[in-house]
Structures are given as structure tokens and as C-alpha cells.
Amino acid sequence: MTQYMPLFRSCSNLRSVTQLHAHLLVTGRLRSDPLPVTKLIESYAFMGSPDSSRLVFEAFPYPDSFMYGVLIKCNVWSHLLDTAIDLYHRLVSEKTQISKFVFPSVLRACAGSRDHLGVGKKVHGRIIKSGVDDDAVIETSLLCMYGQTGNLSDAEKVFDGMPVRDLVAWSTLVSSCLENGEVVEALRIFKCMVDDGVEPDAVTMISVVEGCAELGCLRIAKSVHGHITRRMFDFDETLCNSLLTMYSKCGDLFSSERIFEKMVKKNAVSWTAMISSYNRGGFFEKALRSFSVMLKSGMEPNLVTLYSVLSSCGLVGLIREGKSVHGFAVRREMDPKYESLSPALVELYAESGRLSDSETVLRVVADGNIVSWNSLISLYVHKGMKIEALCLFRQMVTRRIIPDTFTLASSISACENAVRLGKQIHGHVIRTDVSDEFVQNSMIDMYSKSGLVDLACVVFDQIKHRSVVTWNSMLCGFAQNGNSLEAINLFDYMYCNSLEMNEVTFLAVIQACSSIGSLEKGKWVHHKLILCGLNDLYTDTALIDMYAKCGDLNSAETVFKAISSKSIVSWSSMINAYGMHGRIGSAISTFNQMVESGMKPNEVVFMNILSACGHSGSVEEGKFYFNLMKSFGVLPNSEHFACFIDLLSRSGDLKEAYRTIKEMPFLADASVWGSLVNGCRIHQRMDMVKAIKEDLSDIVTDDTGYYTLLSNIYAEEGEWEEFRRMRSAMKSSSLKKVPGYSVIEIDQKVFRFGAGEESCFETEEIYRFLGNLQNLTLEVDYLQINV
Structure with missing residues (x-):
């Protein structure tokens, strides 16, 4: 074989390998000597011709275990994993002694897909039976196989059983944890590695830094950076680039800039990492300036750089600069088929309102x-x-x-x-x-x-493995559609089964408690929220709304006062809470406190303060805040007008309400006219309803409350023709009046009663009790009359 080694080394292309193959055939060495056959199999695979390797293998009459191992390894090189596994099964079926050289390649083939985990476990069993499970290369291959197929528990068992754990073994386990999203576990193993006296290399530190970036914890990130500095790894360009990205993902852009400035040799990857860091932090102008400096320094950008810069232009709306970058890519022919830059270009033109250009890019990409x-x-x-x-x-x-x-x-x-x-x-x-x-x-x-x-429930029931997002989707679906009891029951199921919950879970169930006024359940949910440590600004705001709607204004105030950094939504919710309880003085005081704190009121805040004025009948205050809106740059919308006109109409100032409608800068909708009509009903001004009849006839809406209000007014006045017209309008629009219902809470359970519903299992008992109560009332009335 030694005489042929120089010939194999001289083979630089597929043609020279083929010529050597022909020479070996002529000499007859390929029929009797396995060594040149094995080398030829390897040479063909290295030159990218695995089919030729297989033909050489099949032509040899008696392939041994070593030759099988070489062909399996060659197929793994060529990513023909299934073929490699099939060859292993064929070798096993021949019942020959399997060389330990075979196992690492087979394990690498099994690591390529989670579907091959079962095969990998059987290979592991054969390794143990063969007595080669203490081989360092095989142990590391087992670690890789279990880690890459997501079976971390078995990977850790293999690791724990290793008599000698070198750097490769530790690094493999750390990488496996990171690849499977177990960042905290990876960092724990890294700490154990350092404590065990094993010195990590730059490659290991890059993996650890990337894990810190995913975790986003600045304290741990700085600790890892300190370890890198002490070990003198911070001269490595790739590692510096990873550190730069890590700090930006942890929200410390200053440290990213400092690392970038200290780098002696900045390559295109370094500049791209810095530009991406600026984008991540929302400093898009800085990203564009960095790109300009990069070009002036003579550094040639790559496609990733251009993608990042185009994203910056799109997010800021700098279409001119974006087109300039687009032209740069075209002139340099960096992406002629738009395979890499098309998503960024589509986003750039779409964000700038040039949708036709976005679709043009799509047509080019095809x-x-x-x-x-x-x-x-x-x-x-x-x-x-x-x-x-x-x-x-x-x-x-x-x-x-x-x-x-x-x-x-x-x-x-x-x-x-x-x-x-x-x-x-x-x-x-x-x-x-x-x-x-x-x-x-x-x-x-x-x-x-x-x-x-119901259809959402069908999809939900068919999902076997549900994440917290899936549970939240169904929970929010129930809450948003008025199925509050179902939402609460679903939450109870999640809690009783110790399923994962987050802020969205609690937000949805708090809103469900608000909808049905379930105070005791709301308090229970609040308690669990505190225990889980998940309360944030959104859940606190929802709690304010829940307590207010359930009648517990003191608890709403307590939650509001406990919020350290109050947002505009928090202030708005508290104003609304006071308003629905008729506490106009407290609502106004809270509004003033908000303005004094430097918070500018928005349209929702004004809507709530106007609503508060409406609940308390404070007409003058309502006029003041309605006129105050323009001072804060807030233009009244339809809802503001409807609320203000409702205030005027309820107070009896119908002429002022009508004048306001006519002076609106846009056409009044059903809610606005409905507020005036309701005022006419309260003050029995049927004459005014007739006067605005022409205005009302032009309104088309899907608001059933508007048609119901008008039809009831016509019925009260005996105008049956108009009554029938309103009902006919509802039918022609396929509108149905949503039936009302009542709820009662007993022993932290909420029961709902609606017209025609018999969903409660104690329905008969309840009606029997009501009947007895009615009879008892009649008897008392009878006795009082006769006495």
C-alpha cells in the first residue's frame, strides 16, 4: 500500500482519481487488497462523488468492518445519513466483529435527525456489549448524538459516566444544552467546568457568550466577559464580535461600542455586528453613520451588512438612503437574483409606502x-x-x-x-x-x-402538545367573546394541573372576572398573581379595572397607589374607576395629578373624564373638559361627541345637543344620534324625535341597541308603522338583539341566568325556590290587606 500513497496524495481532482482507479484495476489490486480499495473509496468521497465510492465498495468481494466504516464515514461527509445507517444495519446483519472505528461515524449519522434517535440508542447498546464504551472518541460521539437529538437527560448520563472529562466533552455538553434552548443549564455546566479546573478555549467561550446573549442577563454577561479577559481571550476577533452582540442583546449598547472601539482589527463581521447592535437598540441613524464610516475606511460590506442597513432605512423611513444602498448592491452585483436582500428591500419599500415597488421586487424574485x-x-x-x-x-x-x-x-x-x-x-x-x-x-x-x-375550541381540543401561548389564545378567545365562565374554568384547569402561566394568562382571566363582576374570584386570581411574581403594569391596570367594575373601589385605589411608574393607561383606568362610581371630584383630582406629573392626556383619558361627568350629571365640568381637549392637541372623535351629547341630552339641554351634532366636523353616526334620541325618550320629547326623523332615516348601522331604542320609543307612542319599519330594518340587516343575563356568585362559583337558558344543574331547584318565595310574598300581602 505504501507504494500507492504518493499516487493518492497527488490526486487533486476527480479525473486524476478516476485515472488511478483504472490503473489499480489493470494491476488487479482492487480484487485482492482492501487497503487501496479503502483509500479509493475515501478519495472519491472527498472529491464529491459518493456514488463512485459505493461502486468501488460493491465491487470488492469481501469488505471488512474497517471498509464498511470508511464508506459510512464518507456518506456522513456527503450528508447521506440514511444511506450511512442502512450500511450499518447491513454490517450488523453479516454478524462480523464490528470495529470501534465504525461507531463514531454511525452516531454522527444518527445525530443528524431526531427520527434516528431510536437507532442511536440501539447503537449505544451494541457499544456497551462490545466493551468499547470507555473509548473517549465514542463517548464524545454519544454526547453529540444525544445532545443534537434533544435527549439531554441521556447526554448527561453519558457525561456523568465518563472517567475522564476533557475540554471536548465539557464543550460538547455545553453546546448541546445551548442548541436545545437550555441556556441556564448550559451556563451551570460551564461553571462546573471551570470549577473542575478545565480551561475553556476560545471556541467554548464563543458558545457561552452566545448563550448569555440569548439569556439577556447583563450581570451574567459581565461575569463571563471578566472570565474571558482574565484568560486573555479578548484578542480573538470572532469572540470580540460575539461579545459585542451579547452586550447589545443585554441592553448595554455602551459596552458594545467600547468593545468595538478597542478592536485593533475590524473586519466586515465586526462592522456588521455593530450596525445590527444599533438597530437592535433603536439607534437607526447611528447604524447608517457606522455604515458610512465603514465604507470610508475601505472595508467592503457583505450581504448581511447591506441587509442590516436596508432594515435601518426601512424602520426610519429613509427611502432615498435605502435606494442608494440598493443601487450599491446592484452595481457590485452582490445579489443579482435578490436571494438574500429581497426581504429587506420588500420591507423598505413597504414601510415607506411604496407598495408597488415592493411587489416589483417580488416579481423579480419570482x-x-x-x-x-x-x-x-x-x-x-x-x-x-x-x-x-x-x-x-x-x-x-x-x-x-x-x-x-x-x-x-x-x-x-x-x-x-x-x-x-x-x-x-x-x-x-x-x-x-x-x-x-x-x-x-x-x-x-x-x-x-x-x-x-366553538370552532376555536375544536382546533384547541385537537392540539396534543399545548404551550402557554396555545392556552392563552383559547383563554383570550373565551374572554373576548363574553364566555367569561369558560375562561375562568380554563384558568382553574391550568392552575390545578400546574401548567405554565405568564402575564397574558392572568390578564385574560382578570378581564373575565371584570366582565361578570366576580369579586371573590378576582381577589383569588390577584393573590395567585402575587405568589407567581408575574404582576406588571398591564396586569395592575387590569386589576384596577376589575376591582372598580366589581364595586371594590378601595382595592382599585390600593393597586393604583402601589404602581411605582404609572403609565397613561394606569391613570386613565383610575379616572374611569372613579367615574363609574360617580366620584367626579376624585376623577378630576386624579386628572389634575396626572397633568402635574408631566403626563399628557390622550383621547382615552378625555373619554373617561367625560364619561365620569356623564355618570355624575356634571354638565359644566363636561363642557370644560370637552373644550379642553384641543388645548392638549386631541381632536374629539365620534365617541367623545357621543359621550358629550349624552351628557347634554340627559340633563335636558336637547337644543344644545342638536346644535353640537350639526357643528360636528364629520357626519354623526348611530351612537351620536342615539344619545340624542335617548335624551328625547327620557324627557318625553317625541316632537323632537319627529323633527330629526329625516336625519335618523339616513343612518345604516349594525348596532342593535340603536334600532331597539328607536323601536321602543315608537311603540311607547303607539306609532306601530314606524315600529315595524325599525324591526324590519333589523331583520334585513340580519341583526339580532343580544339577550341580557344576570350572574350570581356563590362559594366562589359564578352562575349565569339568561332568558330561556337552563344551563345550571340546580335550575329546577332555583325555580321551585322562587315559586315558594312568590307564594310567600302573596300571603304576606294578603295578610297586610286583611289586617
Whole structure:
């Protein structure tokens, strides 16, 4: 074999390997000597011809275990993992002694897919039976296999059983934890590694730094950076770039800038990392200035750099600068087919309002880049342009571009008012079996927002592995559609089964308690919220609203006072709480405190203070705050006018209310006219209703309350023709009056009663009790009359 080694070393391309192959065939060495055969198999694989390697292998009459091992390794090189595993099974079936050289390659093949974990475990069993489980290379391969297939518990068992744990073993376990999202565990293992006296190298530290970046904990990040500095690793360019990114993800942009400035050799990756860090921190102008300095320094940007800069331009709306970067990429022919830059270009032009240019980029890309299609569909959905998003989705299907899970989830989100199309996409998901958690959650959200809670429940029930996002989607769906009892029951199930909860979970159940006025349940949820340590500004604001709606104003005040950094929403909620309890003085005082704190009131705050004036009948105060809006740059919208006119109408100043409607800068809608009509009903001014009859006849709305109010007024006045016209208008619009219901809370359980409902299991007993109570009342009245 030694005489052929120089020949194999001289093979620089596939042609020279083929020539050597022909020479070996002529000499007959390929039929009798396994060594040149093995080397030829390896040479073909190295030159990118695994099929030729397989043909050479099959031509040899008696391949041994070592030759099998070489071919398996060659297939792993070529990413032919299934073929490598099939070869291993073939070797096992021949019942020959398997060389330990085979096992690392087979384990690497098993590590390539979680589907091969079962095979990997069987290989592990054979390794133990063969008595080679103490081999350092095999142990490290087992660690990789279990780690890459997500089986960290078995990886740690292998690690714990290793007699000697070197740097490679420790680093492999740390990397495995990071790859599976177990950042905290990875950092714990890294600490154990250092405590054990094993010195990490720069490659290990890069993995640890990336883990710190994902965790986002600045304290741990600084500790790791200190370790790097003490070990003199901070001269490594790649490590410095990772540190730069780590600090930006931890919110310490100053440290990122300091590392960047201290770097002696800055490459394109360094500049790109700094530009991305500025983008991450929202300093888009700084990102663009850094790009300009980079070009002036003579450093050539790469595609990632241009992508980051285009993102900066898009987020700031600098279309001119973005087009300049686009032109730079075209002149340098850096991305002729727009395979890399198309998503950023689509986003740039869309964010700048140049939607036609975005679609032009899509046409250039054609079918090659689904990410670009997804970017534009997602942007349309985000901007509320749901019809445009669905049209793009239809174009994709027409062009036979196969949508991925991101496409489907974004398109489903756009179907809130297009349930029929949403159902069609749902059908496509079922037929193609491309659903994942993201898509399923989008379907739950779509059906819930469309009022089809039953269909949302069907999707929810079919999901086997539910994350906290899935539970929250269903919980919010119940809460948003008035199914408060169902939302509370779902929360109870989550709590009793110790399922994961977050702030959104508590926010939804607090809103459900608010809807039905369940004070005791709300207090219980508040207690659990404190125990879990999940309360934040949003949940605190929801608690203020819940306590106020449940009649416990003192608790609402306590929660409000405990908020250290009050947002505009917090102030607004407290003003609304005082308003619904008729405490106009406290509402005004809170409004004044908010303004004195430097917080500028918005349209919601003014809506709440006007509502507070309405609840207490404070007309003069209402006029003052309605006129005050313009002083703070807030223009009254339809809701403000409706609230103000309701205040005037209830107080009897119907002429002023009518004059205000006529002076509105836009046409009054049903809510505005409804406020005036309600005032006319209260003060029995049917003459005024007749006077504005022509104005009322022009209104088309889906508000059942408006039609019900008018029809009831006409019925009270005996104008049955108008009454029938109102009811007919409701029927022609397919509108139905939402039935009212009452709720009662007994032993922390809430029971709901509505007209025609018999959902409570004690319904018969309740009606029997009510009947007895009615009879008892009649008997008392009878006795009082006769006495």
C-alpha cells in the first residue's frame, strides 16, 4: 500500500482519481487488497462523488468492518445519513466483529435527525456489549448524538459516566444544552467546568457568550466577559464580535461600542455586528453613520451588512438612503437574483409606502424566495391591510408557490373578517399536514375574533402538545367573546394541573372576572398573581379595572397607589374607576395629578373624564373638559361627541345637543344620534324625535341597541308603522338583539341566568325556590290587606 500513497496524495481532482482507479484495476489490486480499495473509496468521497465510492465498495468481494466504516464515514461527509445507517444495519446483519472505528461515524449519522434517535440508542447498546464504551472518541460521539437529538437527560448520563472529562466533552455538553434552548443549564455546566479546573478555549467561550446573549442577563454577561479577559481571550476577533452582540442583546449598547472601539482589527463581521447592535437598540441613524464610516475606511460590506442597513432605512423611513444602498448592491452585483436582500428591500419599500415597488421586487424574485412573500404578507397584516395580504396569498397559490407555516399563520391572521377564506386555509392546513403550533394558535385567534368560539375550541381540543401561548389564545378567545365562565374554568384547569402561566394568562382571566363582576374570584386570581411574581403594569391596570367594575373601589385605589411608574393607561383606568362610581371630584383630582406629573392626556383619558361627568350629571365640568381637549392637541372623535351629547341630552339641554351634532366636523353616526334620541325618550320629547326623523332615516348601522331604542320609543307612542319599519330594518340587516343575563356568585362559583337558558344543574331547584318565595310574598300581602 505504501507504494500507492504518493499516487493518492497527488490526486487533486476527480479525473486524476478516476485515472488511478483504472490503473489499480489493470494491476488487479482492487480484487485482492482492501487497503487501496479503502483509500479509493475515501478519495472519491472527498472529491464529491459518493456514488463512485459505493461502486468501488460493491465491487470488492469481501469488505471488512474497517471498509464498511470508511464508506459510512464518507456518506456522513456527503450528508447521506440514511444511506450511512442502512450500511450499518447491513454490517450488523453479516454478524462480523464490528470495529470501534465504525461507531463514531454511525452516531454522527444518527445525530443528524431526531427520527434516528431510536437507532442511536440501539447503537449505544451494541457499544456497551462490545466493551468499547470507555473509548473517549465514542463517548464524545454519544454526547453529540444525544445532545443534537434533544435527549439531554441521556447526554448527561453519558457525561456523568465518563472517567475522564476533557475540554471536548465539557464543550460538547455545553453546546448541546445551548442548541436545545437550555441556556441556564448550559451556563451551570460551564461553571462546573471551570470549577473542575478545565480551561475553556476560545471556541467554548464563543458558545457561552452566545448563550448569555440569548439569556439577556447583563450581570451574567459581565461575569463571563471578566472570565474571558482574565484568560486573555479578548484578542480573538470572532469572540470580540460575539461579545459585542451579547452586550447589545443585554441592553448595554455602551459596552458594545467600547468593545468595538478597542478592536485593533475590524473586519466586515465586526462592522456588521455593530450596525445590527444599533438597530437592535433603536439607534437607526447611528447604524447608517457606522455604515458610512465603514465604507470610508475601505472595508467592503457583505450581504448581511447591506441587509442590516436596508432594515435601518426601512424602520426610519429613509427611502432615498435605502435606494442608494440598493443601487450599491446592484452595481457590485452582490445579489443579482435578490436571494438574500429581497426581504429587506420588500420591507423598505413597504414601510415607506411604496407598495408597488415592493411587489416589483417580488416579481423579480419570482418563486425563488418565499421569505420575501412572507415579509410583505406580514407587513400588510401588521398595517391592517388584510385584503391586500390575502390577495398576495392568492397570488402565491396561483403561482404554485408552496406556502410554509409562516405564510399560513400570517394569512390566517388576516381572515378576521373573511371567515370563509379562513376556513379554506384551515382546510389546506389539514390536507397538507403542514400545521405547527404557530399556525394552530393563529386559527384559534382567527375563529375567536370572528366570534366562532366553538370552532376555536375544536382546533384547541385537537392540539396534543399545548404551550402557554396555545392556552392563552383559547383563554383570550373565551374572554373576548363574553364566555367569561369558560375562561375562568380554563384558568382553574391550568392552575390545578400546574401548567405554565405568564402575564397574558392572568390578564385574560382578570378581564373575565371584570366582565361578570366576580369579586371573590378576582381577589383569588390577584393573590395567585402575587405568589407567581408575574404582576406588571398591564396586569395592575387590569386589576384596577376589575376591582372598580366589581364595586371594590378601595382595592382599585390600593393597586393604583402601589404602581411605582404609572403609565397613561394606569391613570386613565383610575379616572374611569372613579367615574363609574360617580366620584367626579376624585376623577378630576386624579386628572389634575396626572397633568402635574408631566403626563399628557390622550383621547382615552378625555373619554373617561367625560364619561365620569356623564355618570355624575356634571354638565359644566363636561363642557370644560370637552373644550379642553384641543388645548392638549386631541381632536374629539365620534365617541367623545357621543359621550358629550349624552351628557347634554340627559340633563335636558336637547337644543344644545342638536346644535353640537350639526357643528360636528364629520357626519354623526348611530351612537351620536342615539344619545340624542335617548335624551328625547327620557324627557318625553317625541316632537323632537319627529323633527330629526329625516336625519335618523339616513343612518345604516349594525348596532342593535340603536334600532331597539328607536323601536321602543315608537311603540311607547303607539306609532306601530314606524315600529315595524325599525324591526324590519333589523331583520334585513340580519341583526339580532343580544339577550341580557344576570350572574350570581356563590362559594366562589359564578352562575349565569339568561332568558330561556337552563344551563345550571340546580335550575329546577332555583325555580321551585322562587315559586315558594312568590307564594310567600302573596300571603304576606294578603295578610297586610286583611289586617
